[in-house]
Amino acid sequence: MAMRWTKNFIFTLRQEPADAEVISHRLMMRAGLISKVAAGIYNYLPLGWRSIEKLENIIREEMENAGSAELLMPAVQPSELWKESGRWFQYGPELLRLKDRHERDFCVGPTHEEVITDIVRRSVTSYRQLPVSLYQIQNKFRDEIRPRFGLMRGREFIMKDAYTFHATSDCLDEAYRAMEAAYRRIFSRCGLGFTQVEADTGNIGGSDSHEFMVLADTGEDAIISCASCGYGANVEKAESGAPPEAPAWPQDIPDTPQEVETPEMRSIEEVSQFLKISPQHLIKTLIFETDDGPVAALIRGDLEVNEVKLKNKVGCTFLELASEERILEVSGCPQGFSGPVGMENVRIFADSSVMALKVAATGANKTDAHLVGVVPGRDFTPAEVCDLRLAQPGDTCPRCSTVMGEARGIEVGHVFKLGTKYSEAMKCNFLDDEGRESPMTMGCYGLGVGRTVAAAIEQNHDEKGIIWPLPLAPYEVDLILLNSDKPDVVEAAEKLYGEMKDAGIDVLFDDRPERPGVKFNDMDLIGFPVRVVVGKRGLDKGEVEISLRRDGERRTAPLGDVINAVKSLLDEVR
RNA sequence: CGGGGCGUAGCUCAGUCUGGUAGAGCGCACGGUUCGGGACCGUGAGGCCGGAGGUUCAAGUCCUCUCGCCCCGACCA
Structure with a gap:
């Protein structure tokens, strides 16, 4: 994919937006990736949307790989299903409820257990048809008490949610492990430093649960982990070994208090x-x-x-x-x-x-x-x-007794074993090989798409701007025309752009008649991984300059060899 | 929901205490000089001072109410 800057819609901000606190929010606003519509509700502008789509496609590949089929469920859901599961009454104001013109109750889906369970129970009746694994990538709405940090905690947000249905808990275990593996592959492919920890199941319910945390100081979750055996858990859930014993009682022990x-x-x-x-x-x-x-x-x-x-x-x-x-x-x-x-x-x-x-x-x-x-x-x-203890850094590990440390993380994925909570309530049953009817065993697997992109920025930036990991960069290459007033430079840059396009390079051609400084600053701010600069200075020697965002080191390539040089640099950062 | 703060030009903000002609920087348009790290000079456009009510000869400024946004807390994939 290739595009000209002048045909695109890119507006970078020179000044810090007043309402952005964390780095990813600031940079996403400044680089023109997103803009705010209302509290916790954002536009994904063309550049930001490209990053989102790139992540979505990685997710799609890995989900299909894990044997899950994509579908799309409605954002607006009838209250009947939620009343069946009971969550219509359990959920508080976080569930955005609305009425249609006939005064019928609906909600904007914060998650889709009810709808998916309804889909599956309509069609699946036999163990022979199980397991089932489905996923969607969709906008959710949760009326958060306090939205903040841009895409990190929005009210409307994009989420990949997958659901699996099984005849046995062994089969669920297998799917659960496959999903965990898929998640690890997804986050690894994005170049993210993450950790997988044991988690509480919250309002979704269920037994086993793990969270995928991108490590970042700005993370909203505290993680307790053991460097020795690898045990890690959200503090909400973390166990800790027995606390040090109390010292000896300094007095006599009376018969009564x-x-x-x-x-x-x-x-x-x-x-x-x-x-x-x-x-x-x-x-x-x-x-x-x-x-x-x-x-x-x-x-x-x-x-x-x-x-x-x-x-x-x-x-x-x-x-x-x-x-x-x-x-x-x-x-x-x-x-x-x-x-x-x-x-x-x-x-x-x-x-x-x-x-x-x-x-x-x-x-x-x-x-x-x-x-x-x-x-x-x-x-x-x-x-x-x-066990009611709040685990703290310095506590001993419940598994191996080593002293545990604390880190902060951004929760980008959460997988749950739901068991039969929804299938039972909603009569999502199947017949087993002996003709007995029982509820299906379910798992659900969420992944915050916008949050993952934001987390990638939290982990990859410097004082000048974003340093995109290649797989998430809106464009992999920024081709800069430096002297738009010099016809020969324009001609050379145009020619290069054509060649890159033909070579299938993912390039944005900065063809704006701007001063060099403006272009350089935008390129650093947006953070394209590879930059190709066509200017008079180099052209006189028959060369262009190529550099990487991450180290800034300038290399040159002869005009005739730019495509190869760019390709090999791309391979290097990949 | 509790506590704190802010709404004035596209953006970042002064002006509000002490009522008296609506401001700056950046951005934008035009002209000129510039042109390898956010140029400079000149000219210009751009405002229901969040909204409603009130006090006053006079309100961006004072009072009441409302709406929106941000921060801290409780809540949460």
Whole structure:
């Protein structure tokens, strides 16, 4: 594909756009790749769209390779399907709902489990027809609370979503592994540094789940990982090895907990200093509000509760710290003095670190008082003991006990084993070889297209602009006509452009009558991987200049050999 | 939804406190000089000062309401 700049629609910005925070957003705006229509809603301008399409085509190749067939589902979906799965009621304002002229309810699809399940259940009835693997590349809409960072967190965004249907979980495992492999190939082909981590399944539901994270300091997700065995997980999900044991209890262990006055001592720090007890001997009691009623979570004083883990344990979709009034209602005292002893009207979830304590101190459920000498199991029994810890860098690895580190990442892909959540709710059943009917086992696989392009820019730029990895560059080659007022230079450049076109080179011909500086700056800003400069200076010697965006080193090639030189340079960066 | 901030030329922003003729730089158009890293000189076009209401002789500026956008937080593939 070849194009002239003057026939294209490219407007670079000299000044930083006022509302762009992160580098990829700034550069995409400045380079004229995207423009904003409304909060979280963007135009993909010709240059940006070319990069998007290049990525889409890589995705298509790898999806087909993984045995998935492309289709396209509607953006607007009837509420009936969502009511069948139950998500019409579970989803909050993030789901953009609308009514048609007959007052019928619809939504703009944030994802397509319902529609795809409907498609498959209509046609597939036998194990002989399974497995099924389908994907689409489509615009989604999620009415994010706070869209930001350009394409990184838009409300409307392009996503590749794939869905697989199986007769057995073994078969799902196989498809899941194939998808993981396809994702790794896709991101590798884009030249991205990424990592695959264990993830929480969120509102989509399901069991196994992995996220593909492009490593970048601006990433919105925190990842905990082990350099030694390769274990990695989103902090939302991350397990960590047993925390260091608490030091020896400095006092006698009484037969019953002793109440101690602790006036105005609410925080772990205050209480531990006041009582001269290490934070590791305190039990922190947090009251949460959920759609399933209030619950209490217990964690050792030096650790933090992971709300996602708690949410999963409780089995609720809504969870947040309870209000002051609610705490008063549940524990009979203001915030800061709650404790598990004698707390009976709520379900209590205890982190295993709490139960590992031989003896501890905790709130007395009484204003300005704590209990010292509380023995877990003797003085209180939680409804459930589980892992509620928020993993932190420095924790030990749950697999191999090495100390884990933290990194930030941009979530560009997320694969889930859905199991039968949707097939059961929507009666997407099949008959097995013994004539028994059962719901299909499903997997779903998302990949953020715009986000991946943005992530590529986060990873590949310098102070001048983007440094495109070749596969995502809007054009691979920028051919610059330097002296548009010199007929012989124009003629040479035009001739070269024709040759490149004929040779099938992916080139943009900067034929604008602009000053050299303007052209050079635009070429750096947009970041074409290979640049070919035709100017009077070189032409007098019968040469043109060729350089790479990534190192800037200037090479020359005789006029007759430019095509070959460009081709071999392209191979070099490929 | 809570907290903070901003809406003035295509873009980036002054002017708002203290009411009195609508500004700058960049971009754009035209002429000239320039021409290998965002040139220079001259001329010019371009504004319902986000919108509605109010106060006032007079509102970009003060008051009320509204809409939009950005940042922090809670939420999320």
